[in-house]
Amino acid sequence: MSVADRLVSLALPLAAAAAAAPSAWAVPITTNTALPISEGEILLREQLIFTRASDDFGGTRREVTTASAVTVMGYGVSPRLAVFGVLPVVEREIRLGSGVTENSGLGDGRVFARYEMFRRDAPGRTTRLAGFGGVILPTGRTGETGDGSTDVFGGLVFTSARTDWTFDGQVGFVLNGEADGFEHGDSVSLDASIQYRLSPRRLSAGTRGFLYGVLEANVTHADENRIVNVIDPNSGGTTVWITPGVQYAAQRWIAEAAVRIPVSTQLNGTALEPDYALVTSLRLNF
Amino acid sequence: MTMIVTTLFAALALMQTTPDAHQIQYDIRVDGITCPFCFATSKDALEQIDGVHQVVGDLETGTISLCADESVVLIDDQLRDLFRSKGFTYRSAVRSDTCTLDETSTG
Numbered sequence: 418m419s420v421a422d423r424l425v426s427l428a429l430p431l432a433a434a435a436a437a438a439p440s441a442w443a444v445p446i447t448t449n450t451a452l453p454i455s456e457g458e459i460l461l462r463e464q465l466i467f468t469r470a471s472d473d474f475g476g477t478r479r480e481v482t483t484a485s486a487v488t489v490m491g492y493g494v495s496p497r498l499a500v501f502g503v504l505p506v507v508e509r510e511i512r513l514g515s516g517v518t519e520n521s522g523l524g525d526g527r528v529f530a531r532y533e534m535f536r537r538d539a540p541g542r543t544t545r546l547a548g549f550g551g552v553i554l555p556t557g558r559t560g561e562t563g564d565g566s567t568d569v570f571g572g573l574v575f576t577s578a579r580t581d582w583t584f585d586g587q588v589g590f591v592l593n594g595e596a597d598g599f600e601h602g603d604s605v606s607l608d609a610s611i612q613y614r615l616s617p618r619r620l621s622a623g624t625r626g627f628l629y630g631v632l633e634a635n636v637t638h639a640d641e642n643r644i645v646n647v648i649d650p651n652s653g654g655t656t657v658w659i660t661p662g663v664q665y666a667a668q669r670w671i672a673e674a675a676v677r678i679p680v681s682t683q684l685n686g687t688a689l690e691p692d693y694a695l696v697t698s699l700r701l702n703f
Numbered sequence: 704m705t706m707i708v709t710t711l712f713a714a715l716a717l718m719q720t721t722p723d724a725h726q727i728q729y730d731i732r733v734d735g736i737t738c739p740f741c742f743a744t745s746k747d748a749l750e751q752i753d754g755v756h757q758v759v760g761d762l763e764t765g766t767i768s769l770c771a772d773e774s775v776v777l778i779d780d781q782l783r784d785l786f787r788s789k790g791f792t793y794r795s796a797v798r799s800d801t802c803t804l805d806e807t808s809t810g
Contacts, residue, residue: 443738453790455744496790538735538792540765578737580762620762626739668743702740 443583443629445610446662446675446696450585451545451576453533454493462489464698470691479689480512485524496533501551503527507562520561526554529570541580548573549589555596565596572606580620585610595643602640602653609634612664626667631675633660641685654684656691671700726756726770726802729777732794733786734765742767744789752777757804765794770802 444450454460464487471480487505494500505524510517529551537544550571557563572589587608593601610633617627634657641653662675677694684690736742742760745767749758754772761768771777777796786793 455790456788458744493790496787536735536792540732540734541737541763543735543737543791580737583737666738666740668739702744 443578443612443614443627443631443664443666444671444700445585445608445612445633446631446664446673446698447633447635447658447660447677448585448587448608448610449531449549449572449574449589450583451531451533451547451574452543452578453496453545454491454499456493456496458493459703460489460491460700461703462491462698462700463487464489464696466694466696468691468694470689472690474687477514478512481509481689483507483509498530498532500530501528503529504556507557509562520558522558522562524557525563525568526556527551527570528554531574543576543578545576545578546573547576553591559597560599564593564599564601566594566600568593568601581614583612598645600643602642604637604639606635606637608636626665629664629666631660631662631664631673633662633675634658635660635677651686651688652684654682654688656684657681660696662696669702671698673698673700725773727773727775728799728802728804729769729771729796730799731767731769731777731782731796732765733767733791734794735791736760736762736765736767738762741789741791745786745791748785748789757802759804768804770804 444452464485466483466485466487468483468485469481471478473479485505485507487503489501489503491499491501504526506522507524508519508521510519529549531547531549533545533547535544535546548571550569553566553568553570555563555565555567559565568591570589570591572587574585574587577584585608587606589606589608591604593603610631612629612631615628615630636655636657638655639653642649657680658677659680660675660677662673664671664673674695674697677696679691679693682690733745736745739762742762746758746760749755749767749769752771752775754775755769756772757770759768760766777798779793779796782796783793
C-alpha cells in the first residue's frame, strides 16, 4: 500500500494544479493562478501526466510508473468567483522485484472554488490575490487508484502579470481523511512560477499568440501516513521540485509541456523517491 | 421617367449607406489586460454591440479602439459592466468623430 500511495501522492498535486488557470493568459503549469475566468465562460483543460519513481532497496528493484489523464473543467460564476471540477483517469504499474501489479481507472476527483480577494489593475499589468478551497472525493478505487478518503484542501495564490512576464506564488495545504484504516499524512506546499515571453519580442496589433518559457519551483512537505492509527515511518517527508517548461498561449487555447525534476528529497525511512514527472496539457476556453 | 426612377433608387441607396459610411471611433482605456486572450474576450463582447465594426487593441497602453456607426453611443456604466464581467477594470472612453483605424489592423 505504501508504495502505491507514494505515487498517488506524487500525482495529486499536479492534478490539483491543473484547475485554476484560465486559457491563454500565461499561467503556471503545475500550480494555480489568481487570474480570473470571465463571467459565464468555461475552461476545459486536458492534462497528461507521466510520473516515475524507482530505487534499489535491499537488492530489490522498486519501480512505480503512473500515467494520468486529468480532465479539468472550470466555470466563471462571476468576475471574482470560479468553480472547478477535476477528474483523473489513472493507470499505474508497480514493480517489486519480479512481481508486477497494474491498476487503472478513475482516480480521486476534486471540486473546489476560487475567489478573488484583491485586484489592482494598471495599463498592461495586473496584481491579484485569490483564496481557494475544496474537497478531494473518493472516486477512485480504494487502495488502487484512490485512497478512499474525503480530504479537504485550500490555500492562497498570488499573481502579478505584465505583458512580458507573469509571476505566480501559492501556499496550499491538504488535510487528509481516513478510510479503511489508512490515512495519508497532511501536507503543505509552497509553489512559485514565472512565465517569460520569448516570442514575439515586440507586441503589435496583429499579435495572435505568445510563446513563454516557464520555470517553476515547488516545495511539498507531507506528514507520515497512518495505518490503523499507527504512524508509518516509511512515509512522508519533504520534496523540492524544479519544473522548466514551455507554453504557447493563443487567443482561445494554451498548449504546454514541462518536466518536473526533484532536486531535493528528504523522505522518511524507506519511502520511494520520485524520479521525474512529465506534464503536457491543452486548455481551451469557450 | 427612367431618369426619375434611377434617381430615386440612387437616393434610396445613398440613404441606406450614409449611416454606415460615417464611422466614429472610441478609444477605451482598460487596465489589467496583459495577453491576447484578455483582449480577445473583450473584443468578442464589444463586437456584439450593434453598429460596432472594427476592434483593435494595444496591450502595452491598455487601449482598445473601435470603429462604429455614428449612431452608436457607449456610456461609462455599460463599458464598466462589460469589462468587469471579463475581469478587467474600465477607466475611460474618448469618442472621436472620425474613425482613423487602419483597415488592415487586426485584433
